[in-house]
Amino acid sequence: MNRLACVLLLLSTAVNAAYFGVYIGDITSNDNLIAKAFIANRTTIQLSEVNIPDDINYTFGIKNGDIIEKLKVMYIVEGKGRKAFSKRLRNDTDIPENSRLVLRIPRGVDKWEKLVINDEEKQIEIASVDINKPYPEPFCCLQTNQFQGIQGKHYNVSTGPVTVLDSHTVRISKFAFDGTKAPDGWIFAGKGGVSQETGHKLQVLGRDEVVQCALHEQYVGDGELIARLPPNVSVYDIDYLAVFCYQYDVDFGHLDVNFTPEENPLPAYIPPTSDQPFPAPKKCD
Structure with a gap:
């Protein structure tokens, strides 16, 4: 590009x-x-x-x-x-x-x-x-069939259906990934072909607030991840959600995303409450 x-x-x-x-x-x-x-x-x-x-x-x-x-x-x-x-x-x-x-x-x-x-x-x-319009609700679900979301190509990647909680946040159910074996792994989203040039690393909530690192843990499909897009990118700006190897620019598996505010109104992302700014997470060494 x-x-x-x-x-x-x-x-x-x-x-x-x-x-x-x-x-x-x-x-x-x-x-x-x-x-x-x-x-x-x-x-x-x-x-x-x-x-x-x-x-x-x-x-x-x-x-x-x-x-x-x-x-x-x-x-x-x-x-x-x-x-x-x-x-x-x-x-x-x-x-x-x-x-x-x-x-x-x-x-x-x-x-x-x-x-x-x-x-x-x-x-x-x-x-x-x-106030004459209905309130927006989360979208369920991004999926390839009734029981599955991302069907992975490498390192046993798979997920259950993905719920879009708000304009910046997704809940990925039944997340599975051999993170201990892969070079690296990220929840990744963007527009165009799945690649470093088109996408953005998502922040995994409860994990990446202080330091944002690649997924190197073992995930066996019995839990969920809640991941958030960067502040300048909403789900209306992407057309894929992926598990991605950033180091070697490899798509481990992805879902297509196709939302517009008019046809798919979602709850808006609201920044968390605080009395002072939140420090941006540091990058891993």
């Missing part, structure tokens, strides 16, 4: 990866955009491009008929890449321009009609947007 093609691929990937959930509309007041609203999952609404006027003592709420349930658990997404985190936000906190907010729906609120922004001091509604 030449240098220009690589640059174009990276640019297109960065643009396509900004997925916040099912879009429900713009929140506007006096023709000014306050935020773009998305249903992220069954308990969460996300707002992007948030610009709330400084003179508004704002609160967010879910409105059903004449009843408004105030949203008390809110986060602002800070940081970039794998250092991104969701920081708890108080109602009276100033919000920087073009922020991204995560709003948690209170337990027991099963019916959503509108998301509203109120001026608490003036006791008036500033803006609202209808």
Whole structure:
């Protein structure tokens, strides 16, 4: 792949990866955009491009008929890449321009009609947007038949069906791999032919948070792996999911992936909650 093609691929990937959930509309007041609203999952609404006027003592709420349930658990997404985190936000906190907010729906609120922004001091509604679309759900499953996902070519690679948990995260059931015998092994995903040039190494959760290493353990098919794509790549940007030998550029086995946000709306990835950035995992020596 030449240098220009690589640059174009990276640019297109960065643009396509900004997925916040099912879009429900713009929140506007006096023709000014306050935020773009998305249903992220069954308990969460996300707002992007948030610009709330400084003179508004704002609160967010879910409105059903004449009843408004105030949203008390809110986060602002800070940081970039794998250092991104969701920081708890108080109602009276100033919000920087073009922020991204995560709003948690209170337990027991099963019916959503509108998301509203109120001026608490003036006791008036500033803006609202209808919530008239179903929430996105995980996809089950990527598989080659009823019982199997990846059917491997080398080192006894095989998996059960693969569930797509959110726009960046997959759960690989019944994972089997002779990692003690292979030169190396990675959960790998990309677009095009399966190769070093087209793909990305996924982070295995519960294993790669501090140091991200190749899979050198023995897996016998009695457990699962949960793996996450890099922050700038979503499942909408890939067309394969593989077990891959990076050292020798060999596909040990893969599944085809074909998702679009319109036809396959998935829960959006939400960065984990924290008060400070997460350190990026180190690479193995």
